Amino acid sequence: MSLPCGIRNYSYNTDMAIIRTRTQWVLFILFLLFLYTMPLYLPRFGLDVMNLMGITIVSIVGLNILVGYCGQLSIGHAGFMAVGAYTTAILGSSLGLPFLVCLILSGFSAGLVGLLFGMPSLRVKGFYLAITTIAAQFIIIWIINHWTDVTHGSMGISVAPAGIGPYQFDSEASQFYLIMSVAGLSILFATNLARSRIGRAFIAVRDNDLAAEVMGINVFSYKLLAFFLGCFFAGIAGSLFAQWRGNITSEDFTFGQSILYIGILIIGGLGTAIGPILGVVFIRLLEQFVMFLSPMIERIFSGLPSGFATGLSPLVFGLAMIVFLVFEPRGLAHRWQLFKASYRMWPFSY
């Protein structure tokens, strides 16, 4: 663990703490203040974008455990989110279970489905494993579309706003507090997991599963555990998505979303605690940027050929991703580390 110049640890507890210096505490509290006062000054749309970011962070935290730490490539994450979303919708709407129960059960149901599709990891890895997770995506969506007595097929299911006791999270602001709190807990869990015995076993499996097995790590168990945990978070994210949206259909959980999630993780930085957050913030804000770009360009340059401005958004989005990966292939987390290092050494950068 790197520390600022002139700081050293005097106990095991301080060595293990995530936040270790007074400056870090001040910055952390200021960040929390900034975050939790956002509903006071952000418009409805801004809060909604933040809510979407929070949900995506929870999902990517799970994917990071699976792909980033344990090295098990999964391209069916949106499918696992769908399991969580439908669990919340069905248990909440049909059985009337409270939201918190639905939230936890959504995580478990997605985790169990993840276990099922993680079984092939005993035999296959890399791209071959990726194919089985793609199959998971399509099988899950197929079941949702055809098990119409339960899922209502293409009609979708309405989901009542989340509630704890008499309190309903039915506004953008109240949803913001719920989603950000769950996102914060997810990040904390994943950060601690990575530093634990389990996390180190994940990393060993990722780096060389043969060597890990020789060291006494039960590779198959840890791979399955990674699938369970990764999909558990996908289920939690799906549950939050369902109550945020208010209704869900299978069309909300596409293969394209699964690909996007992998892209977010790569851009953020695989196998780092901060990577999922930075990746989600970058991609979601870039999406907003390109969304505003087309109308603005059409307004400023009225003589452009038909369809030029409207077609520009995906071009800019794709270009930004390519340029980013060329200049920073190790992800935003690496850039963040460089920034912190230069800050610690400042003004003596050499």
Next chain:
Amino acid sequence: MRRSKVTLCLAVLLVAALAMSVLPSCNPATPPAGEKVIKLGLSVPFTGAAAEKGAPIGQGQLDAFKYINDELGGVEGYKIEPVWYDTAYDSAKATTIVKKLMDDGCAFFTVVSSKDMNASKEAANRAAFPGMVCFSSPSLTHPPMHIYAQLPDYGDDWAAFARYYLQNIWKGEGKPKMALMLLNNSTGYGVRDAARAAADELGIEIVAVEEHTATTISETDALTRIKDKSPDVIFISSTPAPTAVILKNAYDLKMTPGTTVGCAHASFTKALIDLAGKDVTQGIYGVYPTVNWGDNVPGMAKMMEYCDTRHPEYAGNNDYLIGWASSLINAETLRQAIKVSGGDSLMKGDAAAWALAEKNGFMNVKNYDVEGLHGPVDFSNPVDKRGSKSVKIFQVQDGKMVSQTGWVDAPNILYENFDWFGK
């Protein structure tokens, strides 16, 4: 040095994105200061998987607003400012866009695709922010709330065709046997649900339901299974490319000519004939909710003039026509609302304006003829939120789509009465 530049670029990009996300609307067609302006929201898949349909519809919408503002002087003295965003056919994006349109102060909004409206409807219904959708599925307007449909939905296509088939084509005894070939999304499932709800009542036996993907290259397997059940009629609800595959396979299997084939409106475009060929499509029936491009109706000449001038690449594309008609309906809705409550209250674009737009606008649109471009629009029935209930039945004859009927009404299926319907 290079690192700091990259960091700087990233920081600038992020700050710009954040700033733009909280800025007020940065949309085109902002009229000069001093003019009275009412904002209307548009949520359009200009890019993404549905851009083939979204782009011509969106351009048709924007061109019609330009025509209304420039040539008609707006609506009752108020200019329309279209506030539009590209959903990229991404449902999460569509959900946030509807919130943006509320923040931007739009009086109401229009969404092009059923998928995007599905993503927007809950937020809109909770806030009582009225909206209209061009292409719809039954789940959007059932149960009836604040979402209105411009055209009949995919289920209506099936119902209208089924009725036409029973009255005009079926000559046998008992119930005719029908097979469904459906795209594996709401375009197909809307038909499946309508058949599930109304086939018995209409007197049709559904003997097979087969699904396919948008990228299918052969449906011989599915058609062979269908052939074994000897259907009298096959109904296809898909998009042109897979429909062409199905028709070619059916022709090769000698199912056509002989078995009647009907297509829903998402399948039945000029592209279908181009892809499948004249021989294969000869005699195929299709359902479509608008008149043909170039037909002699009052609104056609002006629309074609704008299309030829501004977007010639969409000439002959009925999706452009649907977009143009959508804006005419928006203007009529606004006209009704202004007549009763005045335009100034709608300009505010707040919750009170939304309520006025719905009560005095949408609900006062009665038998509006849309300048003949599609069936008359009526939003006044509180239990039927479909504007146009009418489709035309066409048949392909020598490579041309020839109208077989006038406007045929599609019955309103009360899906909410069925237990299996999404609650």
